[in-house]
Amino acid sequence: MDATARLPLADLLPLTAGLAPGGHLALGGCDAVELAERFGTPLYVYDARTLRVQCRDYVEAFRSEYPQSTVLYASKAYLSRPLARRIAAEGLGFDAVSGGEIEVLRASGVAMETVYLHGNSKERWELDLAVEAGVGRIVIDNEEEIPLLGEAASAGGRRQGVLLRLSPGVDAHTHEKTTTGILDSKFGVPVATGAAERALAAVLEQPSLDLRGLHMHLGSPIVELEPFELGIAVMADFAAGVCRDRFGVEVREFSPGGGFAVGYAAGDPVPPPAAYARAIASAVRREWGERGLPLPHISVEPGRSIVARAGVALYQVGARKEVPGIRTYVSVNGGMADNVRPAMYGSRYEALSAERPTAAPEETVTIAGKYCESGDVLLRDARLPRLRRGELLAVPAAGAYQLSMSSNYNLSYRPAVVLVEEGQARLLRRRERASDLMALDVEPGPGDAAEAAGSSRDE
Ligand SMILES: *Cc1c(COP(=O)(O)O)cnc(C)c1O
Secondary structure, three states, X not given: OOOOOOOOOOOOOOOOOEEOOOOXXXXXXXXXHHHHHHHXXXXXXXXXXXXXXXXXXXXXXXXXXXXXXXXXXXXXXXXOHHHHHHHHHOOOEEEEOOHHHHHHHHHHOOOHHHEEEOOOXXXXXXXXXXXXXXXXXXXEOOOOHHHHHHHHHHHOOOOEEEEEEEEOOOOOOOOOOOEOOOOOOOOOEEOOOOHHHHHHHHHHOOOOEEEEEEEOOXXXXXXXXXXXXXXXXXXXXXXXXXXXXXXXXXXXXXXXEEOEOOOOOOOOOOOOHHHHHHHHHHHHHHHHHHOOOOOOEEEEEOOHHHHOOOEEEEEEEEEEEEEOOOEEEEEEOOOOOOOOHHHHHOOOOOOEEOOOOXXXXXXXXXXXXXXXXXXXXXXXXXXXXXXXXXOEEEEOOOOOOOHHHOOOHHHOOOOEEEEEEOOEEEEEEOOOOHHHHHOOOOOOOOOHHHHHOOOOOOO
């Protein structure tokens, strides 16, 4: 690898990104063009070293600022069994938000007591599954859930550890679709309306629930540290004024949530893990200390910041359409089916040619997806060399909320996933094929209706 040539977008690409001997983009010591030839496109490439370093940075940052801390990976960012095993090996636990995520975590063999279940409308079967699987904590999101979970835990013969998720009424200044800590949100029990206090009383009435502490999650990505500090002050007030003073309960555990930022586009502000750790640790010490409360164990929940940078999406360039004086569209063989974030949140990305990553930009184009929606645009006004049909385009920071939100829209095939490490590429998930699109169809026939309507649990 030629270490002297300067790779553009180096801050967004995986840590191992470089130039292969032929001048192509290299990831994990593998030539990206060879990966695309071998596994097809679109292709999602995860770099093992970046994944490991992101895990370690978070664990070490929080451990050194606040020894009584746990890092949980928010699985919804992207989950597969091999990934879960690697993340668990770095000492992280997991957030799950569905029965499906619990099943995949269980099948991957990670310790279920390190799993926390979230969700603003958990179903009874999911609560039963969580209790049976032995998840460490269930994070109660609303008042209705309390008797339902109380029943599920006693039916399962367990005293279930729970946290109560409060909505502190703090604006984290993120996208309206990803803000969760404000009063007008579907997540969490509001402190301001008195609902939180009622919920606390209701949890304490359930003998099968062991209230371990409180939770908040303000949204994502959060680039400012102040919302965490404001939220932590609200939580400490509740821990002292309500939990201790009115109910005589100690808040032994506290989670300030996740939502730590990553770089998607050049110049995106990305506080390092140590900055979040320092701000959170000092706010907890200060706010808990000022109220004479014993310090809680804290758990943080990074999702995107663990996996986003490790992933790169590789696409092949297709049709080009020039609308003189208006815009040039360059289409690629992926788009909103594998990355819905630009269409859904207006997310910005960057791209580079994987065949000539150091080529100078020559034109401004819009990179469009291939799906039948005008809103299927991946990048607006990207400065790129003039791309040829068939050329390989790389989009960095593709590891989070892309595959996990992917669909078969237009009956497209979900991409293959490979893990690269020290020059070796390992297929983690094969590309879908036509039979996958039809595998779940049930031909009409006697007895099939019951199966089609049946439970999601594997028997
Ligand atoms: C989604 C979510 C996270 C993770 O958010 P990221 O932006 O991926 O870090 C953490 N905690 C909760 C409760 C969440 O819902």
